[in-house]
Amino acid sequence: MSLDPVQLVDLGVYDPAAPDAPQRLELLEFLQGLGAGAEDLVAYRDQLAGLASVVALRGGRALTLAEVVERSGMPEEKVRRLNRAAGFPDPGSDDRVFSEQFGDVAAAITAAESVFGEETVLQLVRVMGASMARVADAAVSAFLVNVEPAAGAEDPDGLGIARANADAAALVPGVTATLDVLFRQHVVAARRSGLGVAADTGFETQRMCVGFVDLVGSTALAQRLETRELGELLTEFENTAADTVTARRGRVVKLIGDEVLYTAPDERAASDIAFALTRIYREHPRIPNVRAGLASGEVLLRDGDVFGPVVNLAARAVKVAGPGEVLAPAGFANAAGMEAHSIEPQVLKGIDNQVELSRLVDRSR
Numbered sequence: 090m091s092l093d094p095v096q097l098v099d100l101g102v103y104d105p106a107a108p109d110a111p112q113r114l115e116l117l118e119f120l121q122g123l124g125a126g127a128e129d130l131v132a133y134r135d136q137l138a139g140l141a142s143v144v145a146l147r148g149g150r151a152l153t154l155a156e157v158v159e160r161s162g163m164p165e166e167k168v169r170r171l172n173r174a175a176g177f178p179d180p181g182s183d184d185r186v187f188s189e190q191f192g193d194v195a196a197a198i199t200a201a202e203s204v205f206g207e208e209t210v211l212q213l214v215r216v217m218g219a220s221m222a223r224v225a226d227a228a229v230s231a232f233l234v235n236v237e238p239a240a241g242a243e244d245p246d247g248l249g250i251a252r253a254n255a256d257a258a259a260l261v262p263g264v265t266a267t268l269d270v271l272f273r274q275h276v277v278a279a280r281r282s283g284l285g286v287a288a289d290t291g292f293e294t295q296r297m298c299v300g301f302v303d304l305v306g307s308t309a310l311a312q313r314l315e316t317r318e319l320g321e322l323l324t325e326f327e328n329t330a331a332d333t334v335t336a337r338r339g340r341v342v343k344l345i346g347d348e349v350l351y352t353a354p355d356e357r358a359a360s361d362i363a364f365a366l367t368r369i370y371r372e373h374p375r376i377p378n379v380r381a382g383l384a385s386g387e388v389l390l391r392d393g394d395v396f397g398p399v400v401n402l403a404a405r406a407v408k409v410a411g412p413g414e415v416l417a418p419a420g421f422a423n424a425a426g427m428e429a430h431s432i433e434p435q436v437l438k439g440i441d442n443q444v445e446l447s448r449l450v451d452r453s454r
């Protein structure tokens with residue numbers, strides 16, 4: 090049952106004497122129709138338009154920590170650890186920050202622990218939490234840039250934005266279904282045979298190639314461009330880099346603004362990716378040229394990321410490459426079946442001895 094205007098006044102969320110009182114009341118009624126309660130209206134009194142998505146996404150009443158413990162049957166400390174692993178701070182005793190579904194995660198967690206062990210499951214939750222935080226941030230950013238300005242211009246009192254939030258939230262089931270499909274496909278694609286030393290050490294290592302590609306002069310570029318222009322440029326770079334890597338049997342490990350870190354199954358594939366990107370950006374009208382550093386060898390795989398001396402070498406090599414250049418350690422070119430020219434031995438940060446590097450030659454130019 091919706092609260093009447095008198096009750097809304099008592100809550101401190103409605104002033105019938107305010108110039109925008111009719112619009113405010115309509116907004117409050119709309120939110121209550123979505124399922125917002127008195128506590129929600131008070132908590133979001135200064136952000137009522139955004140409450141529409143909160144209510145829709147939460148999928149029911151918000152719970153306290155004690156209520157989640159009771160609902161799930163999990164010890165309080167275990168709920169806290171799970172919550173922190175997912176990327177959220179410890180709540181206060183009276184804070185209603187959990188969805189009803191959070192408690193239902195307990196069964197899945199318990200089942201997973203019986204297979205992988207508690208600490209491994211918590212680490213998987215950390216990876217999922219970090220990944221979902223990125224997806225959520227991208228979705229919110231897309232809404233703020235592409236939807237909210239138009240909705241706010243049409244209805245500055247907030248109802249338009251609230252309706253837009255509700256409409257966007259209605260798309261979430263499709264997003265979660267997509268995530269399920271993509272996760273399954275990526276698990277199949279990521280299956281690897283042969284444990285190597287993993288069975289003995291508890292960590293997986295694989296022989297692979299690592300590449301870093303970054304924009305030349307990106308700092309100066311950032312000084313010249315407006316924030317929006319810079320964002321558009323980096324988005325184009327990231328999209329092109331990701332498509333190029335994937336099309337040539339590589340995997341994007343992460344995109345770091347003006348830099349992409351990728352892996353490839355062999356030296357030829359790693360080189361093809363690097364040269365494809367240098368060719369794309371050599372004559373690009375807006376994006377400056379790129380440079381690349383490559384290396385190959387045993388790499389530690391953990392939580393979707395890569396670590397070890399091979400990664401460090403590629404990361405340092407790219408920093409001494411010139412515009413359009415692809416540098417790699419001596420011997421890399423032979424493994425790739427490519428021509429290369431040696432350069433002066435380099436002193437690279439974090440590497441004790443001088444490193445023999447070669448400049449790979451792109452014969453497809």
